[in-house]
Each structure stands twice: as C-alpha cells, then as structure tokens.
Amino acid sequence: MADQLLVSTRKGLFSARRKGGSWELEAVSFLGDNVTLSMIDPRDGAWYAALDHGHFGAKLHRSRDRGATWQEVGVPAYPTPPEGHLEKDFLGREIPWRLIRFWSLAPGLASQPGLLWAGTVPGGLFWSEDCGDSWHLVEALWHMPERRKWAGGGADAPGIHSICVDPRDGNRVVVAVSSGGVWHTSDLGQTWSAHTEGMRADYAPPELVSAPESQDPHRMVQCHGAPDSWWIQHHNGIFRSTDDAMSWTEIVDVKPSVFGFPVVVHPKDPDTAWFIPAIKDERRIPAEGQVVVNRTRDGGRTFETLRRGLPQAWAYDLIYRHALDLDASGECLAFGSTTGSVWISENQGDDWSTLAEHLPPVHAVCFA
Amino acid sequence: MPSVAFTRNLQRHVACPPCVVAGGTVRESLEAAFGLYPQVRSYVLDEHGALRFHMAVYVDGVPIADRRGLSDPVPDSGEIYVMQALSGG
Numbered sequence: 001m002a003d004q005l006l007v008s009t010r011k012g013l014f015s016a017r018r019k020g021g022s023w024e025l026e027a028v029s030f031l032g033d034n035v036t037l038s039m040i041d042p043r044d045g046a047w048y049a050a051l052d053h054g055h056f057g058a059k060l061h062r063s064r065d066r067g068a069t070w071q072e073v074g075v076p077a078y079p080t081p082p083e084g085h086l087e088k089d090f091l092g093r094e095i096p097w098r099l100i101r102f103w104s105l106a107p108g109l110a111s112q113p114g115l116l117w118a119g120t121v122p123g124g125l126f127w128s129e130d131c132g133d134s135w136h137l138v139e140a141l142w143h144m145p146e147r148r149k150w151a152g153g154g155a156d157a158p159g160i161h162s163i164c165v166d167p168r169d170g171n172r173v174v175v176a177v178s179s180g181g182v183w184h185t186s187d188l189g190q191t192w193s194a195h196t197e198g199m200r201a202d203y204a205p206p207e208l209v210s211a212p213e214s215q216d217p218h219r220m221v222q223c224h225g226a227p228d229s230w231w232i233q234h235h236n237g238i239f240r241s242t243d244d245a246m247s248w249t250e251i252v253d254v255k256p257s258v259f260g261f262p263v264v265v266h267p268k269d270p271d272t273a274w275f276i277p278a279i280k281d282e283r284r285i286p287a288e289g290q291v292v293v294n295r296t297r298d299g300g301r302t303f304e305t306l307r308r309g310l311p312q313a314w315a316y317d318l319i320y321r322h323a324l325d326l327d328a329s330g331e332c333l334a335f336g337s338t339t340g341s342v343w344i345s346e347n348q349g350d351d352w353s354t355l356a357e358h359l360p361p362v363h364a365v366c367f368a
Numbered sequence: 369m370p371s372v373a374f375t376r377n378l379q380r381h382v383a384c385p386p387c388v389v390a391g392g393t394v395r396e397s398l399e400a401a402f403g404l405y406p407q408v409r410s411y412v413l414d415e416h417g418a419l420r421f422h423m424a425v426y427v428d429g430v431p432i433a434d435r436r437g438l439s440d441p442v443p444d445s446g447e448i449y450v451m452q453a454l455s456g457g
Contacts, residue, residue: 055422055452056378056411072407077415098414 001346002327004066004368006047007336008035011360013049015067016342023344023355029067037322039105040368043113046131050102058099058120060132075099076118076126076135079142089151089158095122101155104322106163109170117173119160123150125175125189138189141175146194149213150180153235154321161321162220164245167227174245176232179216182245198248202236203281218261219321220245221273229270233263233321235281240300242270251300256287262324262335271299274326274349276319276335285316291337293349309352310343317341322364336362370442372401374408375451382407394425395438397448412450424453 003018012031016023029035030051036058037050047063049070061070078097081087087095100121108115116128118135125138141147150158158180166172171188181196194212201214208214216235222245223229230241237258238251252258257277266272275294278284286292291310294303311317317337324335333349336342340359343352373386384405391397402409414420419435426432426449432440442448 053381053411055420056381057414057420059410075410080416098416 001329002332002367004040005325005334005342005344005355006038006040006049006366006368007342007356007359007362008038008049008322008364008366009336009340009360009362010034013038013067014356014359016355023353025356027067029063029070030061035363037102037105037364038366039107040366041107041116041131042328042368043107043110044131045368048105048116048132050105052101058101060102060118062132073132074128074134075102076120076124076137078124079137079139087148090149091151093152093156095157097122099124100157101159103155103159103161104163104175106165108165109167112170115170117163117165119163119175121155121159122157123147123159123177123180125160125163127189140190141183141185141192144192146213147180149211150177151213153178153180153216154218162217164220164222164230166222167224174220174222174230176217176220178218179214179235181212181215182217182220182232184245195246196248197246198241198250199232199234199239200236200250219263221263221265223265223267223270225266225268226270229265231263231265231273233260233275235259238263238275238300242299249300251296254294254303255305256292260319261321262319264324264326264333266326266330267328268330269297272297272330272348273300274324274333275303276324278318284318286318289314289316291315291317291343293333293335293352295349306345306349306352308350309345309354311341320363322366323362325365325367327367332367334365334367336365338362369444370397370446370448372397372448372450374412375449377452378408378411378450382411384408391442393438394427394432394434394440394442394448397442397446398425398438398450422453424451425449426451 005016007014013029013035034052039048051059081097104119106117118126126135162176196212199215204214217232228244230245232239239248259280290312293306333345342355374384389400
C-alpha cells in the first residue's frame, strides 16, 4: 500500500505520509505558490511539481530527495507562429501559441528511462527524454488540421489533461482533450487518429453532437492489468471502452449524477472504477450537500454510493479531474477538494478518514 | 550605462539583484541582464521573446511601447525597472 501522498494546491505542494497506520501531513514545498500538478515517477522515485506563477509563467521543478530540495527544470516552448498568424478557435477566440499551463504529466514505460510526456494548455503535447530538462513538441498533433476544432473546456483554451501510455507498447499513446476528443498514436506521435464512437455531446449543436472534436472528456484512465479496458468521465456522463479505446459505451442511470470530473480504475480489475459525482454541469456541487464517491465493481452495470467518513451535510466540495488518485495496490484512494479538504480510504472507498480540512484549494493528488 | 532592477516578487523565485549593463535598447539591456541571471529570462519573457502579458517594463518611469520587440531606446544612464503589471484586486 502507498505510504506517500502529494497534494497540489493553489498555495503550495503538501506531502503526507502514512505513519503507524494513519496519514499525516508532514511537509510543504513552494508555500504561497500555485502548484497546479505533481507527479511521482515510479521508475526512479523523482517528484515533479508544475507551478503556475501567473505573472511569471508556468514552471516545472524536480526533486530527487522526496521534496527536501528542488531543481527548476525545462518547460515546453510552443513554436513561433508564422508572421501575421493569428489562430482562433471555432468560436473566434484567440488561441495563443505559448505555454499557459501544464495540465498533465506522465512517465514513459520502464523500458523508456527518462521519457516524460506533458500535456498543456493550449492543446500541446510535449515529450522529454531527459527527465524534463528539455522538451520537444509533438509536431504532428499540433499541426493537425483537426486540432483547430478543439475549444476551451476546463480552461479558456483547449488542453490535454490525460495521457495514457500503453503498458504493452510505449509507442502507443492516447490523449484526451478538453474539449477536443480522444486521440491515438501508435508510432510515438508521428500520426494521430480520433476514436470517439459512442460518445455524445448534448451541449453541442445537433449536427456536431457526435463529432470527435465536440467531445469533452474530463478525465480518461486505462486499466494497466487489462489495457483494453478504459473509462472516461465525460462532460456528458460516464463512458467505458472494452476494445482498447476504439469505441465507447455510455453508462446511464447513475445516482446521484453521472456528472463529475475525476475517474480512477483498479490497476488489475477493469470492472472496478470510482467517480465523484456533482449535480450537473451548471451546478457543480455535490447533490444534497453530501460528498460521496461512486464505485462500480461490475463494469458500470451497478454503482455503490460510498459516504462513510465523508461530510453529509452543508458540504459543497468540488473535486477537480486530477484530484482523485488510487495507489498501485488498488486499495488506497485519496481525493482533495476545492474547499481544501483531503480524504483517504484504505479499503477501496468503504471508509474514509480526513487528512486535512483547511488546505488551499486542491488541484491534484498523487500517491507514491 | 543603463541599470536594471527587478521586482522583489521575482527575486523570491530567482536571484536577480540590480545590475548595470551595456545596451542601447530595452532588448539589448535585458539580454545583458539575462547574461548575468540566465534563469530570469523565462520569468520575464515568453518563449517567443515577448514580454509576458502580466509583466511591465519601465524606462525612466515610462512604460515601454514595444512589448514584443523591446525596441524602445534606453539613454546611457537610463533606469530600467521590471515589475508585475497589476492584475486582479
């Protein structure tokens, strides 16, 4: 079971450890700064923290001593647009060719030491072969004509928030875009194709409801032990794939809601996944003021609503897409909220304990 | 020679004490300062060399006009001040 948790917040990166059977906060890095995302690389134990300094831009820091010291490393750079080029999304809003924010970080496979992937706003995918010291744009995806149909979803500009590296073949990568669909490459990024059959986007004009670029996956995960199985928490609901993300089946009639942002899947059991529902897109709060977690153990046919240890009155915590994590054992879950609470379960969500109640707004959590 | 001073908010992240540099334009002067403090560049300029949206540069108390090319002239004893543009409340 995991013994380390990183909590990325609006005002710093907090770390918690499991000691004597309970979890405790033990340290903070970058106190006062906006840490939007963190990652622990299972290959070498390095920690990564993405910061958004606002005035000073997005930065990336790496620690090789579990947060005792940090080194600022490289950040992705967008290409210089052609002279006079002004890119706009299909709604006529400018899409700048410059790094706004890291929105996802993913390590390559154990057979690809040093390889990292980064998804960014506005819609760039970058790779590094030196643990983040330098970055390269995945040119084919950026220059793909269909990318121009992507639009802002979770941010003003489109962004890549989920990067799944196929555990069977590190050249196969699938990314999810908010909003812009799900895109596959089998050749390490040289060619890309969209696969969103079965998804629907009720918020889009009727003729675009099924268009790949209309789809707004909020978060996408792949089961490592059964890598043909995938889950997506979509703006429009919950979708599942059992054919390696080639087509998707909508899961309906989930109480209290099919709306939400995060999803995690058990590392070995593809039928077991967790979601954190909010009422719906125009009311992004828990139903009835009760924080709950939904778990399916049968591939989405049924769900249990888990609430033991979670606040069940006057609670309006929203959980962002990267703010729920599951450890490698599949037993330990943690999530953090926009109102600064963090909860941990060591029995797959049956029971929850409170790690913190007064942290800054939580962007993301990750286990070591 | 022009002097360059950076906001204290920036010095919280990277060391960049005031310096005196050679340069006839804002670009030349800042490039000389970045030669002393290479890490500061990406905090002040974006990846295309333009001034970040929420940053401001003053020369002798006057905001520069060319935020992209940084071509504004700097007098021989000019004072360049790099600060945050106020945003939010």
